[in-house]
Amino acid sequence: MKFIALNGNHTIKFFILFLISTNLIFISQTLAAEMFIGGTSTTKINEEETLSSLIITGDYKYFLNKLSVREDCISLKNVILYWNSPGNFKNQYIRNFGPENSHWNSPQIPNERVQYRIKLTGDIVNNCKFPQYLSLDVSMIFKGHENDRKSIFAKTVTLPSPEICSAELTPDIIAFGSVSPGRSYLQRIKYKGNGSVAITSSSMKNGHLLMNDSEDMNVNAPSEFVSANNSWQTDPRRGDIPLTLYVGKSAKAGKYQSNLTATLTCP
Numbered sequence: 001m002k003f004i005a006l007n008g009n010h011t012i013k014f015f016i017l018f019l020i021s022t023n024l025i026f027i028s029q030t031l032a033a034e035m036f037i038g039g040t041s042t043t044k045i046n047e048e049e050t051l052s053s054l055i056i057t058g059d060y061k062y063f064l065n066k067l068s069v070r071e072d073c074i075s076l077k078n079v080i081l082y083w084n085s086p087g088n089f090k091n092q093y094i095r096n097f098g099p100e101n102s103h104w105n106s107p108q109i110p111n112e113r114v115q116y117r118i119k120l121t122g123d124i125v126n127n128c129k130f131p132q133y134l135s136l137d138v139s140m141i142f143k144g145h146e147n148d149r150k151s152i153f154a155k156t157v158t159l160p161s162p163e164i165c166s167a168e169l170t171p172d173i174i175a176f177g178s179v180s181p182g183r184s185y186l187q188r189i190k191y192k193g194n195g196s197v198a199i200t201s202s203s204m205k206n207g208h209l210l211m212n213d214s215e216d217m218n219v220n221a222p223s224e225f226v227s228a229n230n231s232w233q234t235d236p237r238r239g240d241i242p243l244t245l246y247v248g249k250s251a252k253a254g255k256y257q258s259n260l261t262a263t264l265t266c267p
Contacts, residue, residue: 056107063102079122126159165266167193211256216248
C-alpha cells in the first residue's frame, strides 16, 4: 500500500490481528505501509527555437504534447507559446496538453509563407513522487487534415523530485505462528527510509500494546524505541523495531486486535 501526502505530516493506519485457538494462541500481524511526504517541484521553461519557413494552407491550431510522463502528476502553470513572425500567429496560452486544448486560427492570406521563431515560457509542476523526464512537442495541424501533425518544436525537460522524506514498514504480514500461554515470542517491524515514524494506539500504555486492553496479550518494544509520549518510534538511526509478545498464563481463546496509527515526520 502506498500513501502520499502533499504537505505536513502523513498519517496511516494499520492493524495487528491476534487469533487464539482453544489450546494454542495463533498470532498474525498484518502490517504494510509505505509513507511519503512531499510537495511540488516547479521547473521554469524559457526555450526558443528558429525554424525554416512554413506555408499556412488554411485554418490551423498549434498545441503542446507530452511524452513518457504520467498525466496525473504533471501540471502546467502560466505556459505561453509565443510566435515571432510576420504571419497572423497569436500567442497560445497552454493550460493542458493535447490539440483539444487549443483553438483554431486563420491565416492572413491563403497559402501564406511565413518565417517564424517559437518561444515557450512558463512553469511545469511535478507532483510525482520521483523525478520526471518530460518530452515536450509543439505540433501544428490544419483543419481537414487533423491526422497530419507537423512537429515544429521539441524539447526534453528534467523535472526534479518533490520528495521530502519517506519511510517503508515491512513485511506485509508478520506471523508469530502458533503460540502458547506463559511464553514469549519475537518479531520485528522492518524499517527503511529517511523519516521518523511514530506508532501509536489507544491500546498502548507506557510503550506496551495491550491487545483488547488485556494484560495477558502484551506486545513490547525495547526502551530505545519508546518515545517520551510512550509511542513506538524509529528513524534511520534506530532502524528496525524488535517486538516481543508476552502471552499471559491466563490468556483465553478468542480474537484480539488493536488499531495502530503510524505518523511519518520529515527531518
